[in-house]
Amino acid sequence: MSAPPTRLKSIREEQVLEIAWPDGTEARIPFRYLRGRCPCASCVNEFTGKRMVDVLDIPEGILIDAAELTGNYALKIKWNDRHDTGLYTWEHLRELCDRNEWGG
Numbered sequence: 752m753s754a755p756p757t758r759l760k761s762i763r764e765e766q767v768l769e770i771a772w773p774d775g776t777e778a779r780i781p782f783r784y785l786r787g788r789c790p791c792a793s794c795v796n797e798f799t800g801k802r803m804v805d806v807l808d809i810p811e812g813i814l815i816d817a818a819e820l821t822g823n824y825a826l827k828i829k830w831n832d833r834h835d836t837g838l839y840t841w842e843h844l845r846e847l848c849d850r851n852e853w854g855g
């Protein structure tokens with residue numbers, strides 16, 4: 752189990768989620784990328800692992816409506832496209848930060 756982030760901040764004006772980790776790693780994940788990496792069962796086939804909703808399927812102006820901590824292991828995000836089933840565990844977020852696929 753990963754340690755929780757030391758900072759977690761949704762910056763609406765820039766459409767990024769700012770995250771910092773205990774080891775000093777920091778990242779600003781674009782909302783659109785984050786929404787396209789939603790790990791829930793309607794975005795990823797739970798049997799085959801195939802991704803059904805990807806970053807390119809997400810509108811440019813996507814925003815976070817609300818986010819809340821679930822236990823001390825995940826962030827539950829409610830998006831303004833009404834999608835709210837995604838639980839972003841610290842492991843998942845950390846992996847996204849380390850991959851840095853959005854290029855910046």
Ligand SMILES: [Zn+2]
Nearest residue numbers: 789791794837
């Ligand atoms: Zn999802």
